[in-house]
Amino acid sequence: MNKLDQKLSIKDWADDDKPREKLLSKGRSSLSDAELLAILIGSGSREESAIALCKRILHQSNNSLNQLARLTVNDLMKFKGIGEAKAISIVAALELGRRRKAMDIEVVEKITSSKQAYEILKSVLQDLPHEEFWILLFNRSNKVIEKKLIGRGGIAQTTADIKIIGKLVLEHLASAVILAHNHPSGNLKPSKADIELTNKVKEALSLFDVEVLDHLIVGDQSYYSFRDEEIL
Numbered sequence: 559m560n561k562l563d564q565k566l567s568i569k570d571w572a573d574d575d576k577p578r579e580k581l582l583s584k585g586r587s588s589l590s591d592a593e594l595l596a597i598l599i600g601s602g603s604r605e606e607s608a609i610a611l612c613k614r615i616l617h618q619s620n621n622s623l624n625q626l627a628r629l630t631v632n633d634l635m636k637f638k639g640i641g642e643a644k645a646i647s648i649v650a651a652l653e654l655g656r657r658r659k660a661m662d663i664e665v666v667e668k669i670t671s672s673k674q675a676y677e678i679l680k681s682v683l684q685d686l687p688h689e690e691f692w693i694l695l696f697n698r699s700n701k702v703i704e705k706k707l708i709g710r711g712g713i714a715q716t717t718a719d720i721k722i723i724g725k726l727v728l729e730h731l732a733s734a735v736i737l738a739h740n741h742p743s744g745n746l747k748p749s750k751a752d753i754e755l756t757n758k759v760k761e762a763l764s765l766f767d768v769e770v771l772d773h774l775i776v777g778d779q780s781y782y783s784f785r786d787e788e789i790l
Contacts, residue, residue, distance in 0.1 A: 577609065591623060592616055598647045603639035611639045624778050627652040627685040628742075656681060668700045672772055672783035675736050678702065683740040683776040691718040691739040695732040696771070703730050718755060720762050727768050735763065737773040746775050746782035748789070756784060 577593040586594075595615070596608035603611065615637055619625040626648075634645035669675055675694060682692060682705070691709040694702055706726055709717045718737070727735065737759060739752075748756075752775065760770040772785040784790035 591621070595648065598651055599640065599644040606639065611637065615640070623652070624685055627656065628687045630687065652685075656685065669694075669696065669702065669736075669771075670700070672774060672781070672786050675738070675772060676774055676776065676781045676783075678705065679736075679738045679774060680776055680781070682707075683738060684778055686740055687742055689740055689742065691737070693723060693726070693738065694736040695726060695730050696734040696736070697731075698733045700734065700771075703732060718759070720759055723759060724762060724766070727763060727766060732768060734769040734771050735759075736771050738776060739774075740776045744777050746777050746780065748773075748775055748782065748784070753789065756790060760790070 577589055577597045580593065581589055581597070589597075592609050592612040595612035596602075599608055599612065602608040606614070615634070616626065618637075619629070629649075631642065631645040631649055634640050634648055635642060640648075669678075678694065679692060683690060689711040690707060691711075693706055693708055695704045695706065697703055704726070708722055709719065711717060718739070723735070726732070737756060752773070756770070756773045763770060770790065772783055773790060774784075775782040
């Protein structure tokens with residue numbers, strides 16, 4: 559796109575270049591990420607079109623929707639031309655996408671691998687700018703009974719109350735659990751605190767004859783399994 563296009567209003571473009579008209583005439587798959595975002599925000603600024611603005615936002619996110627999804631409303635408002643309403647529209651749309659991924663997960667009758675557990679948990683733990691701690695509760699057939707948020711923390715640490723985990727286990731009559739938390743930094747190696755917490759939960763739940771099947775550390779594109787690495 560040249561500088562003249564950036565200054566022109568989208569209304570002045572040819573119909574094939576207008577994102578709304580392009581979606582209607584050619585289908586949603588014909589639009590770029592920037593064009594889809596431009597539809598969300600509706601307009602740009604005096605200096606640049608909505609598409610040029612969205613290209614700039616995507617460029618700052620390394621053209622990664624996963625990185626874009628980690629931006630907060632305040633982060634987005636730092637871009638000239640993005641006010642609170644536009645930032646909220648972007649965040650809401652990306653959150654809907656994340657929830658859709660969660661709905662698309664195939665129902666698994668029995669968990670038999672860390673990969674299956676990861677597929678269930680990544681929808682709630684990917685793209686977060688802070689740490690969260692979740693657990694999966696299982697019945698005797700290793701079928702998932704419930705997925706629960708236990709704690710929410712900062713950028714580098716979260717807390718998990720063993721008493722809350724024990725309470726949930728008893729309430730759901732669970733026979734096993736999988737622990738999980740994310741590392742926003744992308745470093746999937748468990749910390750000393752991660753290992754100590756895992757051992758404490760394992761010891762506490764053994765009193766109720768409840769097994770800790772695994773502890774997953776989730777990143778944007780991958781995960782670390784305590785069970786697979788034989789440290790559980």
